[in-house]
Amino acid sequence: MGETFVVVGGDAAGMSAASKAKRDAPEVDAVVFEKGDWVSYSACGMPYYIEGSVESLSDLVAVDPREFVEERDIDLRLRHEVTGIDPERETVTVRNERGSFDQPYDSLLIATGARATAPPVAGTDLGCVFTLRSLDEARAIREAAERSEANGDAPREPVGPDRKPPEEADPDEDVSAFLRARDPAVVGIVGGGYVGLELADALYERGLEVHLFQRSPHVLGPYADAVAEVVENHLRDRGVRLHLGTPVTGLAGDADVSAVETPDGSVPVDMAILGTGVAPNVELAAEAGVRLGGTGAIATDPYNRTNLDDVYAAGDCAEVQHLITDAPTYVPLALTANRHGRAVGRTVAGRPTKGGGVVGTAVAKVMELEVARTGLTDPDEARDAGFEPVERTITTGSRASYDPGRAPITIHVAADAPTGRLLGASMVGADRVAKRIDTVATALHAGMTLDEVERLDLSYAPPFSPVWDPVLTAAKVLNGALPE
Amino acid sequence: MGETFVVVGGDAAGMSAASKAKRDAPEVDAVVFEKGDWVSYSACGMPYYIEGSVESLSDLVAVDPREFVEERDIDLRLRHEVTGIDPERETVTVRNERGSFDQPYDSLLIATGARATAPPVAGTDLGCVFTLRSLDEARAIREAAERSEANGDAPREPVGPDRKPPEEADPDEDVSAFLRARDPAVVGIVGGGYVGLELADALYERGLEVHLFQRSPHVLGPYADAVAEVVENHLRDRGVRLHLGTPVTGLAGDADVSAVETPDGSVPVDMAILGTGVAPNVELAAEAGVRLGGTGAIATDPYNRTNLDDVYAAGDCAEVQHLITDAPTYVPLALTANRHGRAVGRTVAGRPTKGGGVVGTAVAKVMELEVARTGLTDPDEARDAGFEPVERTITTGSRASYDPGRAPITIHVAADAPTGRLLGASMVGADRVAKRIDTVATALHAGMTLDEVERLDLSYAPPFSPVWDPVLTAAKVLNGALPE
Numbered sequence: 001m002g003e004t005f006v007v008v009g010g011d012a013a014g015m016s017a018a019s020k021a022k023r024d025a026p027e028v029d030a031v032v033f034e035k036g037d038w039v040s041y042s043a044c045g046m047p048y049y050i051e052g053s054v055e056s057l058s059d060l061v062a063v064d065p066r067e068f069v070e071e072r073d074i075d076l077r078l079r080h081e082v083t084g085i086d087p088e089r090e091t092v093t094v095r096n097e098r099g100s101f102d103q104p105y106d107s108l109l110i111a112t113g114a115r116a117t118a119p120p121v122a123g124t125d126l127g128c129v130f131t132l133r134s135l136d137e138a139r140a141i142r143e144a145a146e147r148s149e150a151n152g153d154a155p156r157e158p159v160g161p162d163r164k165p166p167e168e169a170d171p172d173e174d175v176s177a178f179l180r181a182r183d184p185a186v187v188g189i190v191g192g193g194y195v196g197l198e199l200a201d202a203l204y205e206r207g208l209e210v211h212l213f214q215r216s217p218h219v220l221g222p223y224a225d226a227v228a229e230v231v232e233n234h235l236r237d238r239g240v241r242l243h244l245g246t247p248v249t250g251l252a253g254d255a256d257v258s259a260v261e262t263p264d265g266s267v268p269v270d271m272a273i274l275g276t277g278v279a280p281n282v283e284l285a286a287e288a289g290v291r292l293g294g295t296g297a298i299a300t301d302p303y304n305r306t307n308l309d310d311v312y313a314a315g316d317c318a319e320v321q322h323l324i325t326d327a328p329t330y331v332p333l334a335l336t337a338n339r340h341g342r343a344v345g346r347t348v349a350g351r352p353t354k355g356g357g358v359v360g361t362a363v364a365k366v367m368e369l370e371v372a373r374t375g376l377t378d379p380d381e382a383r384d385a386g387f388e389p390v391e392r393t394i395t396t397g398s399r400a401s402y403d404p405g406r407a408p409i410t411i412h413v414a415a416d417a418p419t420g421r422l423l424g425a426s427m428v429g430a431d432r433v434a435k436r437i438d439t440v441a442t443a444l445h446a447g448m449t450l451d452e453v454e455r456l457d458l459s460y461a462p463p464f465s466p467v468w469d470p471v472l473t474a475a476k477v478l479n480g481a482l483p484e
Numbered sequence: 485m486g487e488t489f490v491v492v493g494g495d496a497a498g499m500s501a502a503s504k505a506k507r508d509a510p511e512v513d514a515v516v517f518e519k520g521d522w523v524s525y526s527a528c529g530m531p532y533y534i535e536g537s538v539e540s541l542s543d544l545v546a547v548d549p550r551e552f553v554e555e556r557d558i559d560l561r562l563r564h565e566v567t568g569i570d571p572e573r574e575t576v577t578v579r580n581e582r583g584s585f586d587q588p589y590d591s592l593l594i595a596t597g598a599r600a601t602a603p604p605v606a607g608t609d610l611g612c613v614f615t616l617r618s619l620d621e622a623r624a625i626r627e628a629a630e631r632s633e634a635n636g637d638a639p640r641e642p643v644g645p646d647r648k649p650p651e652e653a654d655p656d657e658d659v660s661a662f663l664r665a666r667d668p669a670v671v672g673i674v675g676g677g678y679v680g681l682e683l684a685d686a687l688y689e690r691g692l693e694v695h696l697f698q699r700s701p702h703v704l705g706p707y708a709d710a711v712a713e714v715v716e717n718h719l720r721d722r723g724v725r726l727h728l729g730t731p732v733t734g735l736a737g738d739a740d741v742s743a744v745e746t747p748d749g750s751v752p753v754d755m756a757i758l759g760t761g762v763a764p765n766v767e768l769a770a771e772a773g774v775r776l777g778g779t780g781a782i783a784t785d786p787y788n789r790t791n792l793d794d795v796y797a798a799g800d801c802a803e804v805q806h807l808i809t810d811a812p813t814y815v816p817l818a819l820t821a822n823r824h825g826r827a828v829g830r831t832v833a834g835r836p837t838k839g840g841g842v843v844g845t846a847v848a849k850v851m852e853l854e855v856a857r858t859g860l861t862d863p864d865e866a867r868d869a870g871f872e873p874v875e876r877t878i879t880t881g882s883r884a885s886y887d888p889g890r891a892p893i894t895i896h897v898a899a900d901a902p903t904g905r906l907l908g909a910s911m912v913g914a915d916r917v918a919k920r921i922d923t924v925a926t927a928l929h930a931g932m933t934l935d936e937v938e939r940l941d942l943s944y945a946p947p948f949s950p951v952w953d954p955v956l957t958a959a960k961v962l963n964g965a966l967p968e
Contacts, residue, residue, distance in 0.1 A: 012951070042884060042886070042946065042951075044884075044944070044945060044946055045884060045886055045887075045946045048886070048887070048946055048947070053887075053888055054886045054887070054888075054946075059885075059886035060886060062885065323941075333944070334944055334951045335941065335942065335944050335951050335952065336941070338951050338952065339939065354939075355939075356939030356941075357941075358941040359941045360941070361941045361942060361943045362943060362944075362945075363943035363944065363945045363948055363949075364945050365945060365947045365948070370948070372943055374941070374943070400526060400528075400529060401543075401546065402526070402529055402532070402538045402543035402544060403529075403532070403537075403538070404537055404538075432916070432918070432919055434916070434943060434945065434947075434948035434949070435916055435919045435920050435922075435923070435943065435948060435949070435953075436919050436922070437943050438919075438920070438922070438923040438940075438942045438943055438953070438955075439919070439922040439923055439925075439926050441923075441940060441941055441942055441943065442923050442926040442927050442930070442932075442940055442942075443926050443930075445930070445932075445936065445940055445941070446926070446927075446929070446930030446932065448926075448929075448930065452929065455823065455838075455839075455840030455841075455929075456922075456925060456926055456929055457807075457819065457820070457840075457841075457842040457843045457844070457845045457858070457925055457929070458819065458845060458922045458925055458926075459845045459846060459847035459856055459858070459918060459919065459921050459922055459925070460528070460817070460818055460819050460846075460847065461528060461846075461847045461848050461849060461918065462526065462528055462529045462532055462538075463532070463849045463918075464847055464849070464854070464918035464919065465847075465918070465919070467496070467526075467818045467819050467822050468819065468822065469919075469922065471922075
C-alpha cells in the first residue's frame, strides 16, 4: 500500500502533480477532487475559441479526463468540492451531489487556482456581463458573438444616441439562449490587460464594435509606456475604441447590461466583459491555517511547502519566488503552474524537487502584434527592490534591411546603473517578437550584465534577424547610456 | 594630429572597426583599403537576391560608401590592394591602378575575410562554375537563373540521356552575357552546407532542376542526423535531387561545365555551384609574420591582438574563442565579424574592449524550413573537449495543440553526463524555430545545466508556443535520461 496523495483542483498544477507522482511512484494513490466538470483545460486558449480560430471547446482540454483515470491510474473525481481541511487528522472534507465525506491524506496539494475579480462598482452582476475564467463563460461569449456575425451586423459604425436599444429579455432564461436571442453588436471591455486585449481582438474579429476601458493612461500595465503606445495605436488604427485614463464607475441596465458608465459619460453596450484581474482562491487554505503571503496568495518555500506539515500549494493560488527581486510575487501563469505541479508530484514520489522561481515572462497576441515582457520593467518596482534603474527604448527592424518581411520592433530595456545588470524588457512588433523575449528571460535567469548580453552569440540570417538582433542592439544602446 | 588606424578589407569587421574608432575618437585618422568595388555588403543576403525576393544588388550593401566618407569621415579607398605589411617600420604597401605606395600606421587591423574554396577535383575552373563569395558572382548566377525562368523551361523533369546538350559557346565571352545566351535548366550544387542549401532553395524557386551532391551521408554537417534528415526529406518532397554520401570526383565539360561526375555516374548539368567551404585569407598576414592558429586562421588574444605589436585581426580571417571548448575555433559568421570589428575600433579609440567568444550559433532558411544550431552537437567534438556527451532528439509542436498554425519542431540536445551542463542543440521546423535557438545560445553563454534550463521562465501563449516550450521539453527529456 502506497501513501495517499490528495490534490484539490484539477487544472494545470493539480493534474501535473498527480500525473508526475503516479509516473514516478505508481504505488502512490493519487486522488484529485475537482469541483467543476472540466480538468486540465487551457484558459489561455479561450480567446481563440471565442474568435473562432479554435473550433471546439473540447480542443482546449489538454488531456481527456478518461486518460487520467484509465491510463495514468489517477482517482479523478469531478463535481467533488473540498470544503474543509483538517491538518491535525490529515483529512479533507469533500462534498458531492450525494453528500459529504472525509478523505485522509498523507500529502495534500492545494491547487485551487484563481478567479476573475470584478471591479468594485455597481452592475457587475447584471446579465450579459462576463469574465473569462471558465469554459462555460467562453462558450456563452462565443455564442453571443457568433449570433452577431450571423446576423450581418454593421459594427464599428458611430455609436449615436439613436442606436436601437437592445430588446428586453427574460432574466430567468439561460444566458446562452438569451444571448442567441439578443444579437449583441457592441461590447464594452473593462481592463486593458492580456484578457482584455485578447478579447478585444477576438470580438473585433467576430465583427463586434469594441470599446476598451482602461483606468490608467496606458493598456498593458507591466509594459513600458512606449511599448503600450504601439499597441494602442494599432488598436485605434483597426477601429477599436480606446477609453484610456477612464475609470469605469458602473455598469447600467435593467436585467442586462446596457451601458458602461464613466466620468466622461455613458457608452451604450450590448455586453460587457470584465478583465480587471484575478485573485487567488485561498479561502479553503486560509480557514485551515495555511499562511498567506504579502501578495494575498499562499506562501510557500522553494519546495512548494506551506507552513502546514505535508501540505503543498502550487499554481494560480500560490506565491512564487521572483528571481530578480528575490522576494515572493504573484504571477499566475500556466507554465509556472505546470512546472510547480510537476515538482510537487516528484517530491511526493520521493525526490524532493524545487519548482524554481520566475522572472515574470509573458507574451500575448493582439491583432497583428506580438507583445512580450520579462523581468522588472517598471522603474518604481526596480527601485523598491534596491536597484537604480536606467532604461532605453529603441525601434529597429525585425530582419535584414533588404528582407521584404521586415517589420518594426520596439524594445524597452532596463538595467541597474551601478552594476550594469539587466533587469527586464518589454517589446512589441508584428514579426517574431514572441520568442525573442525568451533570450532576455534566459539572460535574466543567469543574472547577466548588459556587457554580457551585448556579446551574446545569437543567430542571424536575413529572413529572421538583422546581423545584430534587436535584443543585442537594445542592450548595446542601454549599455552605452550607463554612467562611466 | 591623431594616430593613424589602417584597416585592410572593407567588409563587416573592417568597416565596423573604422566606424567605431571614428565615432569614439574623431581625431583618429581611419584609412580603409578595399581591393574590390564593394564595401560592407551582405554575403548572407546573396541567396535571396538570386532567388529574387531581394530586388537589387545594391540592396545588399548595408551602408553606402559615400556615407563612410562624407558622414563618418573615413578615408575609404576602393580598388586599393594591400600587398605587404612591414611590422618593423609600421607601414603597409598598397597597390592601386596607378602604382604602389607605402602607408604608415599606428594601429593596423587585418580584416581580409575568407574566400570560397573549390574541392580538389578537375574541372572547377570550367565556365559556368560558380562559388558564392562576391556580389559579381551572385549577379551572374541570378542572370543565369532568370534566363531560365523567362524561357519557360520545364525543369524538374527526369534527366535522360536524350536531353539536348547545351550549345557551344565562346569561352572568351563575358560570363553573364554567356549565361544569358545559354539558358541553363539544370544546376549541380556541390556541398550541402548553408550556402549549398540556400542556393538549392533559391534556384529551385527560379525554376531550375536542382541536384545537390554531399560527400557525407547527411547535409548540414554540424547538425544532428535526425535534424538533417528532416531537411533532406523536405528537399526530396519538393523535388530536389539529393545525392548523399556521394563525393564529386570531377566536373566535366569543354569550355563550360556539362556534367558533375561521381562514383555512381555522371549527372548532366548546365551550371555548377561550389559550396564546399571557405578558407581564411591569411596570406598577407602570414608573410608579415603574423601567427596563424591551429585552424589555419589568424590567432588572436581576447582583444583581437595578433602576435605583432599594434596589429589586430578580426572577422572571417581570424580565429575566435569557443566558449564551450575554451579553445580557439574558426566560425566565420557575420555577427562575430561585426562585434569584433567594433571592439577593435573601441580599443583603437582608447578603450580596450574584448570582442567576446562564440558558441557557434547559426540559422538558415531552407525552403519552408528554419534550421538552427548552437554549441557542441557532435559527440566526437564534445569528447575531444573533455566532456561525456549524452543526447536526445524530440519532435513536438511549435504551438498549443489546438492552434491551427502548429507545426512539428525537431530538437536535438546534448549535455555533459557527469555535470548535466548543456553542450548544444540543433533544431528544425517550419514555425518559429529561428529565434528559439537564441534561448539555447544564451543558456550556453551562462554555462547552464539541464536542471537550470528546464526551469527557465519562458514565454507562453497558444499562438506562439505550447505551455512547455519545445526547448524546455527537450531539456526535460534529456535531463531525465542523465545517469542518476
